[in-house]
Amino acid sequence: MLSMQASLVDMRTDEQIHKTRRIQDQYCRAVPRVAPVVHLTFELPDTGAPLRQRLAEAVVDRIRCGHIRVGDLLPSTRTLAAELGVSRGCVVEAYDELCASGFAVARAGSGTRIAAGADVAARAHAASHPVVAAAPPSEPDRARRAPVLDLRPGIPDPALVSDAEWRRAWRAAAAAPRTLGVADPDAHPELRRALADHLRRTRGLACGPDEIVVLPGVAAAIRVLAIAATLRDRDVAFEDPGYGRARRALVGEGARPRPIPVGEDGLDPDLVRETDAAVYCTPAHQYPMGARMPVSRRARLVARAAETGTVVVEDDYDGEFRYDVSALPALRSIDGGRECVAYVGTASKILSPDLRLAWLIPPVPLRSRIAAAVTESGEVACSVTASALARLIESGALSRHLARASRTYRARRSAFVGALRDLERFGVSVTGIEAGLHVVLRFPEDVDDVAVAAAARRLGVESAPLSTYSAAPGGPRGLVCGYARLPESRAVDAADAIGAALRGVSFGLS
Template sequence: MARHSPELNLTLRLPVGESPLRHRIAEAVVEQIRVGRLGPGDALPSTRMLAADLGVARTSVVEAYDELGAAGYVVARPGSGTRIAAGADSAAAAGAASHVRPTAAVTAVPHASGQRPPTWTWDLTPGHPDTALISTTDWRRAWRAAAAVPVPASSGPEAHAELRLALAGHLRRTRGIVTEPDELVIVPGVASALRALTAAAGLVGRDVAFEEPGYVEARRVLQLAGVRPRPVAVDVDGLDPAALRETDAGVYCTPAHQYPLGARLPVSRRAGLVAWAVESGGLLIEDDYDGEFRYDVSALPALRSVDGGRDCVAYIGTASKVVTPSLRLAWLLPPRHLRDPVAQALAFSGESACAVTALALARFIESGALTRHLAKASRTYSARRSALVDALRRHCAGVGLAGVEAGLHLVVRLPDGTDDSAISAALRRRGVTVPPLSSFVAGPDGPRGLVCGYACLPETRADEVAAVVADALRRHFG
């Protein structure tokens, strides 16, 4: 029978080390379970009480409880606090950790003669969220609910009613977009949305203004679909509507967090883009790939929510950054007059999203799990971003950083003409994979730098990575 402790006092001895405080608190709780001082059903102290006992910030305890919950060690229920989960004692006895501990990994990349190969590797390629942050309890519950219903008979453009309903509420709360569920179209990725828009809006053989530097995969998809992406250089505020031409049939942009430079498109340019589209009849394609993540700044409403945007903005969102790319799910909110042509284009191409996966994501959203996950992920990513920014500023004094206010990556800016590909190759040989900014540019010219994703980089490793980057820069510039 589960035991219920009437007292919530818990004496923890935090392990010594460089691990983040939340990890050490979680490890101390697991140790108490392992030795039998805590068992299934026992109540943990409130986060406020434990923080006071340990003399630490309450945020660290909240994050530790989140970690324990995600690992299945504890269960939090409204009105009954946080309790040790069933089976937690067996997991602790088996040595199951509540988080992934960084381990050394020998790289197989070639190295210069006489130079020792790296003993660890870190992949800073942008666009990869940390899937370890997803609550396994919430994840399993969502998939069990999806598996409990009859097998869906259809997965076409008119299907996925549950997910469209859940997303309509999510977009209203997080992105300021008011839409009816029937206006949304569920697609198996951003590429599918772009192909459908190309066919529905008649963009084949026409110019579409495209951010430079920009999202390489989207540019390639449009090119293969028959569109002519026209590079338009972005500045510190993103894409300038004044750079558009009469021959442009549309615009592809990432206004919430320009990919990859990170600019946030100001309201004046947002209004200017919508005004251009209304006057010219052009299509604005808004790729809101990571609009949920903001640090130290308020989120700007989506371009779609600007007055007039409903008739000219095609909004694209994706589960890739907020949950995981492996879901292969995205959502498209086309202008009203393109809703049916988009559905027809998808029906003709046969591209459709998995109905069971869509239902699982719907349950994940409806249950509040996505909201909890985004809150936890935002705290974690904010801490990792701050650690990397501070470390780069210490080790790479004088080097500019861009795009630090939002998203899951930042850019180390380098002087124009720098061979950033050579620096990237040198870093790869030393165990740090980071793409050069020049790889996001269509032509031979453009800004130079390093695009560093930090979503999966623990705070404790930021200093090491920054030191390697700094050394590579010193060697390159002499």
């Protein structure tokens, strides 16, 4: 009997032992073992990077070297901050960076451990934060180590625009109702009304808002005209040297630009053939040579075009700026101009090329075709930009800007032209100074203007070689220099750099 009782006690004891062990096993599986806290000792060199990044990089480096392994528990942020003598917030940010990049994992109540795979990533030299590699210095970068004077033509000085009036116009435009944003010749009624008044006051053009079409740039206006006037596979008399972007727009629509050399009075109407379907010209300030077409030539060009049915494209890209000379009538305003002249204007030279706005007043016979061409081409101007420009015009801000800019540009032009007189001994002449935003430095024909422009760039002056504006090799040589953003105090520096570049190329020293 006693032996039986002893056996029952032993059985109960074994069951209790097994039950206790099961409970312990379950508990151990539910609660992970506490890994030993690693001891971090390192220095944080001053590399210029933020302290949190340097701390995170030091931890990754210890993982890479095997001093810290997967599963190791990092010290508490308070402890590590005290050991390193840094703020706890910095250590918190470093741990957050390690966790975000996958090197560590943090669990509430369990601390921050090194994550699985951290050793592989560290040995692959992965970083705990994005690393921006420095680009190798290129030739233009090396040239720009010196202060750059940007004399590229066709770019006005946006700093002359009143900040207060600019912001006011854009705030009002942003608050205006949204439009559909489709290609429609009747779009942007506010801007068309404002432009009709602006062109009447500044360019003597009598036109109604319904005659104006707003487009995203001069090239878009040329493309629409080419479609409406069916210029594909037809000759277009084109100034040479001339505006390359307009030439490319015509070629893109299948037209054949036929170069006509320009002289001191611009394009010669007598060189236009009856077989030319259109004529492209810049009579206010020939681009790039700078000539102003006299009234007699203007009248003769319009008369011949009206007689032969030729479309005259008048690109009035910077007609608002004139110095010491009277305004000449736009071709569109001459008798017969309404029937054959397509007037193109732009905000690029008035305010900024970023606006991407141009306006087109087509000849009366082409109005219906222009409407269809706009729809076909899909050319759409930004409604917010158009609204902002309309408000600048209506408020008088644009008129005030033009007056202020004209005074500034006149002073900068005078300073630059005066500084260029020292180059006359190299056979350099300066033309195109009566209007616009650029002048032309004419070189002797044996001078490589592309090489001179490159040498000037290395000396910190950007300009454009004149020969690149010609349709074929053999065009005039020189530099096209915009002065709109050239401070008067730097005019001599710019002229000296150009002179040094010219001397270096002429004598083989560049």
